[in-house]
Amino acid sequence: xPVAILRRKVREALNMAPGFGKSEGMxxxxxxxxxxxxxxxxxxxxxxxxxxxxxxxxxxxxxxSDEYLWYITEQGIAKQKI
Amino acid sequence: xxxxDPRADAKLQNLPEEALQDLWRFRHxxxxxxxxxxxxxxxxxxxxxxxxxxxxxxxxxxxxxxxxRRLDQRQDLANQLKLDLAKDPEVSEAQIRAAGQxxxxxxxxxxxxSKVFFDMVKIGxxxxxxxxxxxxxxxxxxxxxxxxxxxxxxxxxxxxxxxVKKAAENRIGGVTAEEMAEIERKLKLM
Numbered sequence: 193x194p195v196a197i198l199r200r201k202v203r204e205a206l207n208m209a210p211g212f213g214k215s216e217g218m219x220x221x222x223x224x225x226x227x228x229x230x231x232x233x234x235x236x237x238x239x240x241x242x243x244x245x246x247x248x249x250x251x252x253x254x255x256x257s258d259e260y261l262w263y264i265t266e267q268g269i270a271k272q273k274i
Numbered sequence: 275x276x277x278x279d280p281r282a283d284a285k286l287q288n289l290p291e292e293a294l295q296d297l298w299r300f301r302h303x304x305x306x307x308x309x310x311x312x313x314x315x316x317x318x319x320x321x322x323x324x325x326x327x328x329x330x331x332x333x334x335x336x337x338x339x340x341x342x343r344r345l346d347q348r349q350d351l352a353n354q355l356k357l358d359l360a361k362d363p364e365v366s367e368a369q370i371r372a373a374g375q376x377x378x379x380x381x382x383x384x385x386x387x388s389k390v391f392f393d394m395v396k397i398g399x400x401x402x403x404x405x406x407x408x409x410x411x412x413x414x415x416x417x418x419x420x421x422x423x424x425x426x427x428x429x430x431x432x433x434x435x436x437x438v439k440k441a442a443e444n445r446i447g448g449v450t451a452e453e454m455a456e457i458e459r460k461l462k463l464m
Contacts, residue, residue, distance in 0.1 A: 209349035
């Protein structure tokens, strides 16, 4: 899958129910559903980290599960509109 | 200012909620309704919403819409749970947020009934409270035991003092200064 599309799908996943954080596993599951499946986890991580670098998404550490939960930012929402 | 024209699927995704409901019903009609093909919807969309879409964009859009509806449902359940928990003054803001997040991420039966989750949160809270009460009771028991030992010692001290007093009264010539110092030393040791 082209990198640009995967990056977009990550934002798309986080833009759904944006008030709630999503774990890596959840993002992987959602992106697979959006694309029809077969998304490589490392490719997904690269796409997620690119969005993070561009400040389209942010993360918070979940104290209970000790994993990061991801959220879309205002910039990310604006980017999804174009 | 950006001159980029929004993508067709972005335009569809950003349609008002009512339009999204209509588009969903085109593919998932209520009983007796007619299910439209993607080709037919492709023709309807520009007429209804002024957006030209390709079949593949429409296909992706429906995948997106299905996932979105599922996540919206989870979000509604989680928000309902947060509202219910907010009525309880003993539940903190952080606990409400964490419980909502947990329910949002939960799979299976919890997807359908936030009440089950609400009960679980309350049971968890009750257990914590019971443990706290148990700890408090243990502390109280310990304090009572300490108090009882203290009273016991005081009684022993008083009895000894009485005994010494009586002995001194019965003795001719009273108690010498050395004997008095010894008695005081013993009392201090008690």
